[in-house]
Amino acid sequence: MELLEAIRKRKTTNGAFLKKPVSREHQHILVEAAARAPSHFNSQPWRFVLIDDAKIRTKIAKIAGSTMTQLMKEGRFFQRYRKYFRFDREEMERRRDGIFIDQLPGPLRPFAKQAFSDRGLKLMNQLRVPGMLGRDNKKLVEGSPLLLAALLTKEEYVPVDLSSFYCILSLGMAIEHIWLTCGELGMGIQFVSTPMEIPGAWDEIKSILKVPDSLELMAVYRLGYVPPAAKRPKIDWTSSQRKKLSQYVFRNTCSDTEADPQ
Numbered sequence: 220m221e222l223l224e225a226i227r228k229r230k231t232t233n234g235a236f237l238k239k240p241v242s243r244e245h246q247h248i249l250v251e252a253a254a255r256a257p258s259h260f261n262s263q264p265w266r267f268v269l270i271d272d273a274k275i276r277t278k279i280a281k282i283a284g285s286t287m288t289q290l291m292k293e294g295r296f297f298q299r300y301r302k303y304f305r306f307d308r309e310e311m312e313r314r315r316d317g318i319f320i321d322q323l324p325g326p327l328r329p330f331a332k333q334a335f336s337d338r339g340l341k342l343m344n345q346l347r348v349p350g351m352l353g354r355d356n357k358k359l360v361e362g363s364p365l366l367l368a369a370l371l372t373k374e375e376y377v378p379v380d381l382s383s384f385y386c387i388l389s390l391g392m393a394i395e396h397i398w399l400t401c402g403e404l405g406m407g408i409q410f411v412s413t414p415m416e417i418p419g420a421w422d423e424i425k426s427i428l429k430v431p432d433s434l435e436l437m438a439v440y441r442l443g444y445v446p447p448a449a450k451r452p453k454i455d456w457t458s459s460q461r462k463k464l465s466q467y468v469f470r471n472t473c474s475d476t477e478a479d480p481q
């Protein structure tokens with residue numbers, strides 16, 4: 220695959236992966252690609268855990284499920300991330316950012332836009348949506364043949380210091396290498412981030428992965444081979460839209476917006 224094509228095709232996989240185990244060869248290609256990323260003074264502050272043990276994946280899946288249910292039930296997720304959710308195509312075309320919830324079970328569709336109101340939250344709890352999303356999330360994570368934990372060494376990563384920005388930037392670039400290489404290998408990848416939103420849950424994952432004090436657990440991902448005809452989750456979104464050049468690029472100074480190519 221040409222690089223530009225790989226970049227244009229790169230996307231998050233929201234649906235289930237094939238159960239087929241990820242080959243050791245592909246796992247090593249992914250982390251080799253990560254290590255080719257730039258880092259300040261070539262410090263390579265990243266560390267990765269390749270998780271293909273079924274028991275460990277199930278433990279993490281349970282936490283991913285329960286944290287999703289908790290976040291949805293309490294409405295915190297919606298309050299915190301309301302500004303990113305789009306429910307109509309027109310708004311999505313105009314803004315060209317955020318995530319467009321274009322797949323919802325029939326009974327929920329009439330209430331989509333109210334999902335963020337207190338009344339909407341009450342209704343969602345009555346319709347047991349948090350539980351459904353939690354079960355779906357657990358199933359997705361448990362069904363992923365490979366989980367990947369991304370960590371930073373505290374030798375480099377000092378939160379209050381400039382090095383923390385350098386480390387996070389380097390880790391971000393290493394993870395992007397993994398994301399692009401997934402495309403090349405017929406694989407997909409998605410953040411498993413709901414445990415990050417619940418402090419106790421993140422600590423649980425740290426202990427499951429036996430993370431030493433010398434390392435900081437930064438993120439967890441689920442990976443696998445993408446099925447030819449991927450079935451979309453009951454509640455699903457698209458986020459392939461990107462801003463026009465004139466919406467995010469300037470020419471020479473920030474007072475001159477770049478014109479969109481004709």
Ligand SMILES: Cc1cc2nc3c(=O)[nH]c(=O)nc-3n(C[C@H](O)[C@H](O)[C@H](O)COP(=O)(O)O)c2cc1C
Pocket residue numbers: 229230231232233317318409410411412413458459
């Ligand atoms: C810091 C960060 C956190 C993210 N958290 C999640 C997440 O919790 N769940 C998810 O499905 N995608 C998550 N994503 C992926 C974004 O939603 C996705 O990259 C964006 O919507 C663009 O879609 P695309 O990756 O398909 O191009 C995250 C991305 C970043 C950089």
